[in-house]
Amino acid sequence: MGRYTVIVTGASGSAYGMRAVEQLLVGGHEVTLLMTDAGREVTAFELGFDLPLEDPVDELLRFLEITGTVSLRVACCHDLFDPLASGSHPSDGTLVAPASMGFCAAVAAGTSTNLPERVADVTLKERRPLVMVVRETPLSLIHLRNLTTLAESGASIIPACPAFYHRPVTIDDQVNYVVGKALDVLGVEHGLLKRWGE
């Protein structure tokens, strides 16, 4: 089983990150969740889930309706002494879902001033999989240039744009499609997608 980090930033679409955490845990993987400050605020606004400082793991598992033994850790966005801040800490990949344009800019510039940005930076420098579910519209030339820099540096850019050929009915169907594509790129098995031709 793999060891993955999921980063939730302050772009719209916190549901993508939450579904990814749920799928990775249910699949038996080890997960560390990192939320930026804006990520926490937007998640509270969009999903009604305010990640608490006390017992964040228990609260998150309750929110995700996961029971049983899973390997979940929630790291602090400002703790630059966390093991994940170093490339010597093993990891099978990082998924940023959703990724804000501010986050993309910081990673593209290599500035990393908090733990989530540092983890993305480390993932790239160690040449491990970095999958970024990016969300903004319209995209400015600055956004496009930053995304190009990230792609040139090895990141996989997944626009948070669901398809319609699988005939989605619910918002969950749309969320599952985007997260399923992201997990495909990360090389993680899942049952979120109805595949074309099946």
Ligand SMILES: Cc1cc2nc3c(=O)[nH]c(=O)nc-3n(C[C@H](O)[C@H](O)[C@H](O)COP(=O)(O)O)c2cc1C
């Ligand atoms: C409700 C809400 C939705 C937002 N949606 C987006 C978005 O889709 N894309 C984006 O780049 N920024 C979005 N933002 C702005 C980011 O939250 C803001 O740029 C923040 O500084 C990003 O910080 P972070 O990258 O550290 O999470 C949104 C903000 C709010 C309050």
